[in-house]
Amino acid sequence: MERTLEVIVVPVSDVDRAKEFSTDRCGFRLDIDAPLFEGPRFVQLTPPGSRCSVVLEAGAPVSPGRPRMAPGSLQGLQLCVTDLDAARDTLVARGVEVGPVRHAGPSGWADGRGAEPWNSYLSFRDPDGNGWVVQEAPSPLTRR
Template sequence: MNWTLEVVVVPVSDVDRAKEFYAERLGFVVDHDTRFGDDARIVQLTPPGSGCSIVIGRGPLPDMPPGSLKGVQLVVPDIERARAELVERGVEVSEIQVLGQNPFPVPHPLDNVGFVFFTDPDGNAWTVQQISSRG
């Protein structure tokens, strides 16, 4: 049986500001923006090429303080290009960091060990890792 991760809830304080950040700055696709009366709203966004989405909103979501999500990781085949895209979109992103050494031969020296880091407007922390091929 396959178990797939489909949705990660990202706690935010301002749904419109977060939607703009994820859609316009990060390029996530807005799957839906649904309102349930005056007090509930769910926005689902998916990173390009991902099978897993994020959900932001208010109302029927788990009660987590805005900015408390840490360590969500995106994977890209080219960390240098990904970082350049983030900078071009106005995201404050770290320099590329090499964390550790590759334990086995890889096609590119940054595979598995090349990372950049950024936060959303609420302080939720994201990691981007380069993996251009999997063994």
């Protein structure tokens, strides 16, 4: 039986601000923006090319029986791209404050690109401080 990761809940303090950042600055597609019964507003967005979406959550949890995460507490959300330089240029042009390109080496993190095609990263934070990482990864068709 297959199991797919389809949705990640991202804790935010202001859904409108987070939605604007995600769509206008990060280029995510808005899938749903609707009230959820008599409870919180349900906003779901998807990064281009991804099957996994994010739900922006402010206030009461969207899913029952789950504790509320504090805005900015989610770290290490990872997006993968085939061209890290193009992704960085796009984010910067849209006003996102992006860290330098780095790679993991024998002594820890170092500035610059890694030697392997999968070992180059950059990072940024959303307006609440949730931490995002962008990894350059070969196309799934060339990973065999």
